[in-house]
Amino acid sequence: MKQPLGVILAGGLATRMGGGDKALLQLGGQSLLERVIARLEPQVAGLALNSNGDAARFAGFGLPVVADSVGGFAGPLAGVLAGLDWAADQGADAIVTVAGDTPFFPCDLVPRLLLASEGMAAPLALAATPRGDADTRSMTGGLIRHPTFGLWPVALRDDLxxxxxxxxxxxxxxxxxxxxxxxxxxxxxxxxxNVNTPEDLAAAEAML
Structure with a gap:
């Protein structure tokens, strides 16, 4: 399989942050989006940003901006589909998605997702961490799944x-x-x- 493309998911409403673009919030002198780009770009063959509304607000980042094709803010899967449609136009086989408000994700995210999907006809994998004290709503087999961090095959875009x-x-x-x-x-x-609230942003500053 070719090296996947990367898609940064930033299409949410950020209601717990009071609205606006969480990805543009400053953390240690850089925007969250700058930090996410720096981590993902070396791992993929190209990058796009999934966001809705006026794409001009992201013009300074030099990334193609792809909007949801499904209306009504349908959640992360709508962003995945937008990314898959963009990737299909690029002739890619797969994408890896990350959340635009998660500045500390692993620098080996992509190779580990690829390793997990080895042998699959349509490579599909999600990142997961041990349960610990995390939210258990996406738990399976003692692991917490992180649904915005995944490897997605272009071949399944019409099914999605x-x-x-x-x-x-x-x-x-x-x-x-x-x-x-x-x-x-x-x-x-x-x-x-990930940074959902002003308190989370303060915690991220401390984590730096």
């Missing part, structure tokens, strides 16, 4: 489009239906810590 049009919104329901695998990241700490 149909699922979204039928009202599916929960990532793990779709990945489980296609026997998606898990790439475990047992590292100390919380590499998938």
């Amino acid at each position: 489009r149909a699922a979204l049009q039928d009202g599916l919104r929960k990532v793990v329901i779709w990945t489980d239906a296609h026997d998606g695998r898990l790439a475990e990241f047992p590292d100390a700490g919380d590499p998938f810590f």
Whole structure:
């Protein structure tokens, strides 16, 4: 399989942060988006940003901006589909997605997702961490799944489009239906810590 393309998911409403673009928040003198780009870019063959609204606000980052094709802020899967459609136009086989508000994700995210998906006809894998004290809503087999951090095959984009049009919104329901695998990241700490609230931003400053 070719090296996957990368897609940064920043299409949410950021309601817990009071609205606006979380990815543009400053952390240690850099925006969250700058930090995410710096971590993902060396791991992929090219990058795009999934966001909705006026793309001009991201012009300074030099990335193509792809909007959801499914209306009504349908969640991360809509961003995955937008990324898959963009990747198909580039002739790519797969994408890896990351969240635009998660500045500390692993620098070996992509190779570990690829390793987990070896042998699959349509490589599909999500990042996962040991349970610890994390939210258990996406837990399986003692692992917490991180649905915005995944490897997604272009070959399944029409299946995903149909699922979204039928009202599916929960990532793990779709990945489980296609026997998606898990790439475990047992590292100390919380590499998938994301900034949802002003308190989280303060915690991220402390983590720096």
